[in-house]
Amino acid sequence: MKNASLITTIIALLVGAAGGYFIGNKGSKNETASNKIKNSNVISGNGPSSANRQSGASSKKDQSGGDSSIPSVEGDLADEAKRLFDSGDVAGALQKILNAPGQMGRMEALLGFVKTLDADGVEAAMPFVRGMGRGGDQFMSMGLLMGRYAELDPERALAYVGKQGGMERGFGTSSILRTWAASDPRAAADYLTTNVLGSGGDDWMLRRTAGSLASEWAKQDSDAALAWATSLPDEVKGDAMNNIVEQLTAQDPLEAAKVAMGFDGEQRERSLRTIADQWSRNSPEDAVKWAESLTVEGKTQALEEAVESWVGKDTDAAVAYMAKMDQGERDQIMKEVVEQWGRKGAEAQPAAAEWVASQPDGDGKVDATGEIVGQWMRSDAEAASTWLGEQPEGDAKDRGIEALLRDRSVREDPEVAVAWADSISNDERRSEQVERSARSWLASDREAALEYLEQSNSLSAEKKTELINLTPEQLNRGRDRDGWRGRGRPF
Secondary structure (H helix, E strand, O other): OHHHHHHHHHHHHHHHHHHOOOOOOOOOOOOOOOOOOOOOOOOOOOOOOOHHHHHHHHEEEEEOOOEEEOOHHHHHHHHHHHHHHHOOOOOHHHHHHHHHOOOOHHHHHHHHHOOOOOOOHHHHHHHHOOOOOOOHHHHHHHHHHHHHHHHOOOHHHHHHHHHHHHHHHHHHHHHHHHHHHOHHHHHHHHHHHHHHHHOOOHHHHHHHHHHHHHHHHHHHHHHHHHHHHHHHHHHHHHHHHHHHHHHHHOOHHHHHHHHHOOHHHHHHHHHHHHHHHHHHHOHHHHHHHHHHOOOOHHHHHHHHHHHHHHHHOHHHHHHHHHHOOOOOHHHHHHHHHHHHHHOOOOOHHHHHHHHHOOOOOOOHHHHHHHHHHHHHHHHHHHHHHHHHHHHOOHHOOOOOOOOOOOOOOHHOHHHHHHHHHHHHOOOOHHHHHHHHHHHHHHOOOHHHHHHHHHOOOOOHHHHHHHHHOOOHHHHHHOOOOOOOOOOOOOO
């Protein structure tokens, strides 16, 4: 990779293009691509600059000891594409790049080529892109072309995509506005407010576009960006305001917190979570201490977000800090912390389980036990079931058994599932889980299930009779018939 920002630019444009799909007119049918569009005056400049070509070249000694410059693959692709484009073969130019092997080189070559185009050149390339099969290459190509158009003349670019239909209008509008916002955020915001909002586009996509624009504006003038975001309709306001807070957090978390405290209700809670998440990525302990100091609604969520992030980054430090926390606060976030811890995989899950087992009894321990058993069963069911079987009876173990019973590896074997269900200490929960497992057992091995029901004390006589009288169709209703692997008994 020549330059990290190069690929970042491509990815940003690709994501931005994807975000705008549903903004535009949904009805118009796309044109088919022209294989060749004759236009001899559609390229401005002379292709990738000599400096760019030089940066993409490597130098090596030839056999005589002299240096020979080896042009980069990307540079060759871009230059060849330019020659084809100059000759009028637009389809051939783009195919030359997009059919080349190597994703990163292809992306860089496409960016280098697109940067040579003027406004007419962008429009000449669009019919080919419009006719491409839906996928990553089409999104990337359209996003880059519209981003280039926005750099040249954003108003003309928007007028162009406004005449198109479906995907081109949606992707184009999103990419153009994102690019325009970097140089003139107020103008881009005015266009979005006047021409896009209320046009009937997809709400989620509109929120993404407004949020991206707000982020760009906040980099330059956060006060102006916030004033604009506050004026937006409710359906897009939240994302825009939250993205501003996210941008402020990257610059000054405490200043971002002051802004967030001026919000009301759900918006404040959401923004506090955003601050905690962003801040904890760089300074987790500071973020956790800040979250602990909060006295408003949303404190628990912010604390949870901060500690979760810390666990993902430095589990030992986060766990050591949690040991000093008030038990009540620790209980409130324990499940989410263990969820993040367990995501580290099979190597981390035993330690997470032992940590949960070491905690005082309470709702936090109960919920965390269920969480870690559920995760651990998916990576090493044998180890998870062995550990669970060794735990003392109580609500935490019961919750773990319920999580175990949801795992396919156990539900495959109804006899094993019933054995686990029968070990639940809570009478109501035990009856519920035994009934569920017994239904499956009756459907797969009626004789063995009847023998169990005859001696079982976990179900009432009425419930046993009800189960026994169910038809095969009733017993099989809702059963998962996937092929699951069985596990051993809980004892």
